[in-house]
Amino acid sequence: MAVAVAEPRIAVARRRIVQSDRVLVGALAGLALIALIVVAGPFLWHYDANAADLTAQLAAPSADHPLGTDNLGRDLLARVLDGARTSLGAGAVVVVAGAVLGSVTGLLAGALGGMVDTALTWLTNSILCFPSIMLAMAVVMALKPGIPAVVIGLSIHSFPWYMRTIRGEVMRIAALDFVKSTNAIGATQGRILFRHIFPHLISTIVLQMAAVFGASVLSLAAMGFLGMGAQPPTAELGAMITEGQQFFLTGQWWLAAFPGLVLLIAVTLTTIVADRARELLDPRGEYIVAD
Amino acid sequence: MTTINDDGGTVRPGDGDAVERGMRLGSGSAVERGARPLLEVHGLTKTYRSKSVSARLRRANEVKALREVSFDVMRGETLGLVGESGSGKSTAASCVLRLTEPDSGSVTFDGVDVRALSKAELRRLRSRMQIVFQDPYGSLDPRFSVRELVEEPLLVHGLRDEKARRERALQMLERVGLSASQAELNAHAFSGGQRQRIAIARALVLNPELVVLDEPVTALDVSVQAQVLNLLTELQKELNLTYLFIVHDLAVAQYLCHRIAVMYLGEIVEMASSQELFDNPLHPYTVTLLMAAPVPDPDVMAGRRTALGTTAPAGSKPGPGCPLQPRCPVGMNRPECSSQRPLLREVAPGHLVACHYPGELKAAVAAPLANTAIPESPLNP
Known part of the structure; x- marks a missing residue:
């Protein structure tokens, strides 16, 4: 027997707001388009990102090479597509790793309290003392230069932000009457934590992920720019900007401009989404129901 | 005396x-x-x-x-x-x-x-032994439907049979003065008095x-x-x-x-x-x-x-x-x-x-x- 489940009013109200917010819809559509192009890049464009054509070095944008070529004659469009995949993909990994690590530690600290909470708070405070780039550099020094080391460093730096907000939210929600009421009916701590507290944290986590994504992509690019991230010949937006800037003075502007533009657009769009989402998904769990 | x-x-x-x-x-x-x-x-x-x-x-x-x-x-x-x-x-x-x-x-x-x-x-x-709290707004999880709220105590105490659980919950809701057609709504569709009835149903569903x-x-x-x-x-x-x-x-x-x-x-x-x-x-x-x-x-x-x-x-x-x-x-x-x-x-x-x-x-x-x-x-x- 199929039971028609009425959609909760929150969801209806939210959908209505989402539909009426053109900026948000535009930004989400733009991000979806970028993601699609980046993922489908190899099928859309026939050049190999690492194939050097020494007959066409530093060629200006043309029909054959829409974004021009670099000093080794590599097609810039292919490299930008490839680089965006590296940068945005690594950014996504940082976001997911940070969210998982941060949620687990945040739930532990908030639910258990006591020594666990003290230890985790102390640890995350120590991590937050360092700027993200410094921490990533330290990890790169300890391991070896390259994307994986940078991703690890940035993930370590991003999880305390999740942990702190989640810890606070767990403590706030745990003191609410509906949690006490669930305790009073005899539910296990696990059920209370995962069925009653965690669902209220999802909006907080998503919000944090959107906020961290832009910053992570930029930090990755900065590490690439400093030569500690992606190593040649890997295409990565930050490293491409570094390599390209030396040609700015000699007039080959496209080498740095196009990777920079893609980075700018992607980060701006995620920032807009994060900003709008903050208004929609009120992290305090109180809902604005527009009637 | x-x-x-x-x-x-x-x-x-x-x-x-x-x-x-x-x-x-x-x-x-x-x-x-x-x-x-x-x-x-x-x-x-x-x-x-x-x-x-x-x-x-x-x-x-x-x-x-x-x-x-x-x-x-x-x-x-x-x-x-x-x-x-x-x-x-x-x-x-x-x-x-x-x-x-x-x-x-x-x-x-x-x-x-x-x-x-x-x-x-x-x-x-x-x-x-159950409790009904003072604040009917805070004591019901806003993410649960009324039926889920009333079924939860049964589920927690091991009533695995979905149909029986549902029947018992709806019966309890009707007893406190709510209709079965309202069971899939979220708690904030209700007034304070109705919410307190829901809280009472939730407390009493386990007898x-x-x-x-x-x-x-x-x-x-x-x-x-x-x-x-x-x-x-x-x-x-x-x-x-x-x-x-x-x-x-x-x-x-x-x-x-x-x-x-x-x-x-x-x-x-x-x-x-x-x-x-x-x-x-x-x-x-x-x-x-x-x-x-x-x-x-x-x-x-x-x-x-x-x-x-x-x-x-x-x-x-x-x-x-x-x-x-x-x-x-x-x-x-x-x-x-x-x-x-x-x-x-x-x-x-x-x-x-x-x-x-x-x-x-x-x-x-x-x-x-x-x-x-x-x-x-x-x-x-």
């Missing part, structure tokens, strides 16, 4: 003759006579302390929420705990269900020592024996209060429920309770059957509380005097004497009241009071009280 216990020893309510006390309850109550109380609470103590170590050492910021609170509740009975905010009545309720761990004292539910139970045993016992009602109608409109109170009385008769009713509204207490315990600063100062307490209040605090309850007659209200100082004098430290002494017109200048803490003793069958001079304040302010609907008691001429 008045048998004042001159030796001053504490009389635990459970020590009295249960049969006789059962008989003294209001007519029409379904109290089992001669049986053991369903709930026995003895010497419950809870102190909230500051988190800082230095404050703990100085014993600063200590709040004694409960001091040696003892009472019992018979099966089918409603015991009211009344008192002003901060008198410890909610803490007492919370400790009874072990939602808060008391510092000391015992809670016995149907012969089971609740405080000795392991976490798993306590979880199982929770199906037999508990004891239900703690923690000010269940305080957050509701007066018109809705009566509906919810009627529902609670109906359900009590139907399901033979035992209520521990936390309340600060005396009119509500009189309406629903068989017996009433008055709390002041974490202690029970007077306990008697509802009728007896209203007819013959003996503790100065109870008298003041009754006089503070508004009466729809401006002449009566104008004729009343405030018997107690409204608050304890600033900076006063609780001394060795009666906690009410700094505010009490009876005990203010009496050495006994400032040096010796009065113990709860039985001054008439089933009527317990913690006061060195029970009944004196009533005599002093008898005139304005006599004008109210509360009649003079033959026990205290």
Whole structure:
């Protein structure tokens, strides 16, 4: 027997707001388009990102090479597509790793309290003392230069932000009457934590992920720019900007401009989404129901 | 008939003759006579302390929420705990269900020592003792539908059969006055009174024996209060429920309770059957509380005097004497009241009071009280 489940009013109200917010819809559509192009890049464009054509070095944008070529004659469009995949993909990994690590530690600290909470708070405070780039550099020094080391460093730096907000939210929600009421009916701590507290944290986590994504992509690019991230010949937006800037003075502007533009657009769009989402998904769990 | 216990020893309510006390309850109550109380609470103590170590050492910021609170509740009975905010009545309720761990004292539910139970045993016992909270907005998870909220206790207590669970939940919802067509809605589609009905359905769906009602109608409109109170009385008769009713509204207490315990600063100062307490209040605090309850007659209200100082004098430290002494017109200048803490003793069958001079304040302010609907008691001429 199929039971028609009425959609909760929150969801209806939210959908209505989402539909009426053109900026948000535009930004989400733009991000979806970028993601699609980046993922489908190899099928859309026939050049190999690492194939050097020494007959066409530093060629200006043309029909054959829409974004021009670099000093080794590599097609810039292919490299930008490839680089965006590296940068945005690594950014996504940082976001997911940070969210998982941060949620687990945040739930532990908030639910258990006591020594666990003290230890985790102390640890995350120590991590937050360092700027993200410094921490990533330290990890790169300890391991070896390259994307994986940078991703690890940035993930370590991003999880305390999740942990702190989640810890606070767990403590706030745990003191609410509906949690006490669930305790009073005899539910296990696990059920209370995962069925009653965690669902209220999802909006907080998503919000944090959107906020961290832009910053992570930029930090990755900065590490690439400093030569500690992606190593040649890997295409990565930050490293491409570094390599390209030396040609700015000699007039080959496209080498740095196009990777920079893609980075700018992607980060701006995620920032807009994060900003709008903050208004929609009120992290305090109180809902604005527009009637 | 008045048998004042001159030796001053504490009389635990459970020590009295249960049969006789059962008989003294209001007519029409379904109290089992001669049986053991369903709930026995003895010497419950809870102190909230500051988190800082230095404050703990100085014993600063200590709040004694409960001091040696003892009472019992018979099966089918409603015991009211009344008192002003901060008198410890909610803490007492919370400790009874072990939602808060008391510092000391015992809670016995149907012969089971609740405080000795392991976490798993306590979880199982929770199906037999439930609570309805004051705030119907905060006590229901906003992400759950009404049906899910009412089904949850069944699920938690192992009713795996989805269809049976659903049927039972819908049946319960209909019993409290909601239709099955509303079951898939979220709790915020409902008004405060309807939400409290949902909370009641959630508490009763497991067929508990004891239900703690923690000010269940305080957050509701007066018109809705009566509906919810009627529902609670109906359900009590139907399901033979035992209520521990936390309340600060005396009119509500009189309406629903068989017996009433008055709390002041974490202690029970007077306990008697509802009728007896209203007819013959003996503790100065109870008298003041009754006089503070508004009466729809401006002449009566104008004729009343405030018997107690409204608050304890600033900076006063609780001394060795009666906690009410700094505010009490009876005990203010009496050495006994400032040096010796009065113990709860039985001054008439089933009527317990913690006061060195029970009944004196009533005599002093008898005139304005006599004008109210509360009649003079033959026990205290």
